[in-house]
Amino acid sequence: MVPINYYIILSAILFTIGVTGVLIRRNALIIFMSIELMLNAANLALVAFNSVLENFSGQIFVFFVIAVAAAEVAVGLALIVEIFRTKNSIDVDQMSSLKG
């Protein structure tokens, strides 16, 4: 039997790695992947709690989170492509002007 604490700690570790990725990387694509990692860590915690509580709310929340993540990726990647077209770079340090 695996205690739920282990799953929660694993989820916290994955979330922290995602936050670190957002903070230390300057590439927009890697930052985006780190955000996906954070969403995934939250999902893992939800499913772990769901498994202890034995109802289905946690799984349904995860279902919604996956749908929102899909929408987010579609729009975000479109934005990154558009930024690359105007600036020829996806370094977030260079996105300093409001007008392209």
Add this chain to the structure above:
Amino acid sequence: MTLDLILFLILALIAVASALGMLLSRNAVYAALFLVLNFVTVAVFYLLLGAPFIAMAQITVYAGAIMVLFLFVIMLLGAENLPGITNLRSIWFPGTLAMVLFIEAAYLLIVKARPTGDVLQPEAVVNTMDNLRQLGTSLFSDYLLPFEVVSILLLVAMVGAIILTKKEKGVR
């Protein structure tokens, strides 16, 4: 040490190592593939936790659709080779922030919330069809309105992505 625990530890090691690989890799394609490995590992965790539908959705949507989109954009932009983390001195501040966040999260989740109990044993995982039926019933009765809202959200995201990437005529 039971077999469950050994399985959990090995999978946790793979998940953390692939996340770190994504974080530190210099090549964007490698980063994306490390993230796919991480998603598949998390899908196996979902199976162990008795959520087969979520596990399959994870593999098809995350590891399949989303990461293929990522790889497609990486290759479209030709941005495979990234500058690595060159300035080591700029890491310590975000690293400290992240460590503080981790300690806070662990404190809140473990010490304050004090979750107890064990997760389902793999052999006690509910029957797949049973799980699917209950999940579907719950989704289409109690959570019908959020479900419809999600469908509208996906439609808006689709329209937004098309409009953002469309070339404007006559402007440039």
